[in-house]
Amino acid sequence: MEFNTYSSPHLPVAGDVSAMMQKVLLALVPGTACAVWLFGWGILINILLASLAAIAAEALVLKVRRRPVMMTLLDGSALLTAVLLALALPPLTPWWIPVVGTLFAIVVAKQLYGGLGYNPFNPAMAGYVVLLISFPLELTLWSAPGDFPGLLDTLALVFSEAARSSVNLDALSMATPMDTIKTRLGLNETISEIHSTVLFGYFGGRAWEWINLGFLLGGLWLLQARMIQWQIPVGMLGALFVMSLVFYLFNPDSYTSPAFHLFSGAAMLGAFFIATDPVSASTTPRGRLIYGAGIGILTYLIRTWGGYPDGVAFAVLLMNMAAPTIDHYTRPRVFGQS
Amino acid sequence: MNHATDTDPHDRDVGDRFERLHRFHGGLVLPGQHEMSTSLPIKDAGVPPVLVVPLLQHIGETAECLVKEGDHVHKGQIIAAPSGSVSAPVHAPSSGTVVAVAERPFPHPSGFSFPSVVIETDGRDEWSEHTYTLPDYRQLSRVRLLDHIRAAGIVGLGGAGFPTQVKLSKGPSNRVDLLVINGVECEPYISCDNMLLQERAREVLEGVGILQHILQPRDCVIAIEADMREAEAAMRQAVSTAGDTGIKIVSVPERYPSGGERQLIKVLTGSEVPSQGFPSDIGIICQNVGTAAAVYRAVVNNRPLVSRIVTVTGAGVKQPRNLEVLIGTPFRYAIEACGGYSDDVDRLLMGGPMMGFAVNTDEIPVIKATNCILAVTRKEMPPPATALPCIRCSKCTEVCPADLLPQQLYWYARSGNLDAAQDYSLFDCIECGCCAYVCPSHIPLVQYYRHAKTEIWDAEKQKKASDIARDRHQSRQMRLEQIKRERAERLARKKREVSGAGDARDAKKAAIQAALERVRKKKEREGLVQKNVNNLTPEQAEKIREVDTRRQHKRPPGEH
Numbered sequence: 102m103e104f105n106t107y108s109s110p111h112l113p114v115a116g117d118v119s120a121m122m123q124k125v126l127l128a129l130v131p132g133t134a135c136a137v138w139l140f141g142w143g144i145l146i147n148i149l150l151a152s153l154a155a156i157a158a159e160a161l162v163l164k165v166r167r168r169p170v171m172m173t174l175l176d177g178s179a180l181l182t183a184v185l186l187a188l189a190l191p192p193l194t195p196w197w198i199p200v201v202g203t204l205f206a207i208v209v210a211k212q213l214y215g216g217l218g219y220n221p222f223n224p225a226m227a228g229y230v231v232l233l234i235s236f237p238l239e240l241t242l243w244s245a246p247g248d249f250p251g252l253l254d255t256l257a258l259v260f261s262e263a264a265r266s267s268v269n270l271d272a273l274s275m276a277t278p279m280d281t282i283k284t285r286l287g288l289n290e291t292i293s294e295i296h297s298t299v300l301f302g303y304f305g306g307r308a309w310e311w312i313n314l315g316f317l318l319g320g321l322w323l324l325q326a327r328m329i330q331w332q333i334p335v336g337m338l339g340a341l342f343v344m345s346l347v348f349y350l351f352n353p354d355s356y357t358s359p360a361f362h363l364f365s366g367a368a369m370l371g372a373f374f375i376a377t378d379p380v381s382a383s384t385t386p387r388g389r390l391i392y393g394a395g396i397g398i399l400t401y402l403i404r405t406w407g408g409y410p411d412g413v414a415f416a417v418l419l420m421n422m423a424a425p426t427i428d429h430y431t432r433p434r435v436f437g438q439s
Numbered sequence: 440m441n442h443a444t445d446t447d448p449h450d451r452d453v454g455d456r457f458e459r460l461h462r463f464h465g466g467l468v469l470p471g472q473h474e475m476s477t478s479l480p481i482k483d484a485g486v487p488p489v490l491v492v493p494l495l496q497h498i499g500e501t502a503e504c505l506v507k508e509g510d511h512v513h514k515g516q517i518i519a520a521p522s523g524s525v526s527a528p529v530h531a532p533s534s535g536t537v538v539a540v541a542e543r544p545f546p547h548p549s550g551f552s553f554p555s556v557v558i559e560t561d562g563r564d565e566w567s568e569h570t571y572t573l574p575d576y577r578q579l580s581r582v583r584l585l586d587h588i589r590a591a592g593i594v595g596l597g598g599a600g601f602p603t604q605v606k607l608s609k610g611p612s613n614r615v616d617l618l619v620i621n622g623v624e625c626e627p628y629i630s631c632d633n634m635l636l637q638e639r640a641r642e643v644l645e646g647v648g649i650l651q652h653i654l655q656p657r658d659c660v661i662a663i664e665a666d667m668r669e670a671e672a673a674m675r676q677a678v679s680t681a682g683d684t685g686i687k688i689v690s691v692p693e694r695y696p697s698g699g700e701r702q703l704i705k706v707l708t709g710s711e712v713p714s715q716g717f718p719s720d721i722g723i724i725c726q727n728v729g730t731a732a733a734v735y736r737a738v739v740n741n742r743p744l745v746s747r748i749v750t751v752t753g754a755g756v757k758q759p760r761n762l763e764v765l766i767g768t769p770f771r772y773a774i775e776a777c778g779g780y781s782d783d784v785d786r787l788l789m790g791g792p793m794m795g796f797a798v799n800t801d802e803i804p805v806i807k808a809t810n811c812i813l814a815v816t817r818k819e820m821p822p823p824a825t826a827l828p829c830i831r832c833s834k835c836t837e838v839c840p841a842d843l844l845p846q847q848l849y850w851y852a853r854s855g856n857l858d859a860a861q862d863y864s865l866f867d868c869i870e871c872g873c874c875a876y877v878c879p880s881h882i883p884l885v886q887y888y889r890h891a892k893t894e895i896w897d898a899e900k901q902k903k904a905s906d907i908a909r910d911r912h913q914s915r916q917m918r919l920e921q922i923k924r925e926r927a928e929r930l931a932r933k934k935r936e937v938s939g940a941g942d943a944r945d946a947k948k949a950a951i952q953a954a955l956e957r958v959r960k961k962k963e964r965e966g967l968v969q970k971n972v973n974n975l976t977p978e979q980a981e982k983i984r985e986v987d988t989r990r991q992h993k994r995p996p997g998e999h
Contacts, residue, residue, distance in 0.1 A: 104784075104785070104797065104801070105786050105822065106798065107797055107822060108823075108885060109793060109796060110792060110793040111788060111792040111820045114824070115877050116881075117879050118830060217830060218828030218829050219828065379830050379831045379833065384844065384846055384847070385836065432844060435714060435842050435843060435864045435867050437712055439713075
């Protein structure tokens, strides 16, 4: 009797890329829900636009590259990139912002490097940074927390240039807490003075603390489900905490508290969902800790002394560049070797 | 704990040395599936009509065939003698007639054939007559026992099949600190060690006693996997009945691949066998429980290794169980002894589902290293899914028991960067399959590593060949140069001879010169004789003449 032969191991494999991506998308739900609740429909519209652009762009490039389209789309990685990028964008931004950002992320940062598994940079952050540098104004259009236009008004603002010019966008939008800190510290105000404004919540930025808590929740679930490993989040949040604590203790009037740093901006989203992108991160256990800590330190440096209010995206891209070197120097000791 | 000062190996409680176990990195908790084949007792599979006995059944050198077509053989008769140090003799597993000595399909991943002795059995299963019986092993020397174990054709029955006496003679100079008897059957489905311990605990224990006698280890431990409760109980029972054996039984947590020699030693002692080294390097010898039982049969019953226990299991076989199978029995016969295949059988494996290999035919024979025949259905083990790109999630790193970076190894193996793969310790990979099992991209990682290893071996072989060729080339070059040199010298000599005319002229000149010189000297001499003769008296002149005349006479002949 003849039999089929395959290579060992023969037990059915336990893992699955698309299942992983789905779990990560699922873990984004609490944080995203908080963002929608506080910043309105614009968040959902951004996610939708970015997702459509990502799928279209990925399919097109795969077709041109003569690669299997359906199988690759089903791995869910393009969708995840789109959602992560969209979550970094303000709700009142015009439609072409998520589209342009996603196109860059998928076509240039991902597919031109060879597609899933080959991109040296986190595609979502590469797309976001391109937008941040090219269209700084459009990236400030955050509505006031809890005070956002209705669905139809938002749709009009997003898609119609006429609607945008007919309203005073400045009146609708509001600086984020991180932005405010940056500006007002520049005006020689003290932290306690700045904190007295409506922009600050219980421990982090108002509204942002809830969003960060949501992402923290999802991230902890990912850890518990062993979808991600602890080293990168712990490294990044730990470094951010230590850096902010040291400077806060040194001078609480000029430096914001560790709680503010951990629960404002993209801290939690970055620590659990962006820095943990395995393709562009360090892969050794010790390396991941260093990689995470590097992102935490750079985020703090950029937030505190850099030109942008938040620094997670830049920090991630900078550490992406360092990942191969970190891996090289942090190889684990092989069993039985001295 | 004062083991260091304690010297008597048997008269001491190994006590708390193994109270606290250690952990190796990575590994997996796999669905056991052992119970599938443990409900029925071990059954004798009987004598198949034809036995195919390969002349090599383990790592090392092929045995030298001693029989030819038409020979009648008895059970236990030596049909192939060991050649070289890492070799074991092969015995006829049953009585019958040799019908061929030829290449036959062999259980190997490559599916190749190998020289085998084909015996048509006569069904009488007659043992060859023993010329002597062995006295009590306690009276025998270590060397004598090792010879006997070698003559019995015993190899490691845990799967690798390394000749046992080679392992036992390792490190005779340095003391054996610990003898580990491996009863940790960590791969799913396999249960032959489990059933052996349950049914023949006493045999195993006696075998361990013989090994202790040979090695004189300070400690001896029988390690049994935690889920093999009946086996552990049977072994404990046997040990307590036997009294003071100095043997400790340790239950090892279920975690694949804790039955791997290196992993097991780490779990028991916390020490690591050096990479590319042997357990004996750190004073440890590891033997499988089945091997211990085979040693018992060889030494106490004087029976060579002609059969072994094989687990025949999987959803592809109707009645999974353990069989006592003669070496050389075709897989098909063993499967039939278990009720035959179920309808939807898809794959046939030798060994377990993690490290075993798929064979394409059931005509291949059971060999000494066959611990399991696994017939599986498509539902049980579906064909591998299409591989996706590696996303560097490093789940493989998390589970690697050798602490390697499988994703880097894959990267280098795939791109053919074999130097880098070796730099990342490719050869420390034990091919346990944990990495491939957890890979979300379904990459057949182990296949890549095996391929890379083979390529490196091939390259080394080629390098050796090219080294030899280079040496040959260099010595040829030297030879040629010498011939050239010699020819040049000959040529130069000839040239001198040819240009001899010029030389002759020189010689003539020299001769003339010499003649002139002689004349000059002579003249000088004569001149000297004639000096101060102008103012002589006649007497003086007379005297001179006389002297001159005398001188003339005294001159030797030839001066003129």
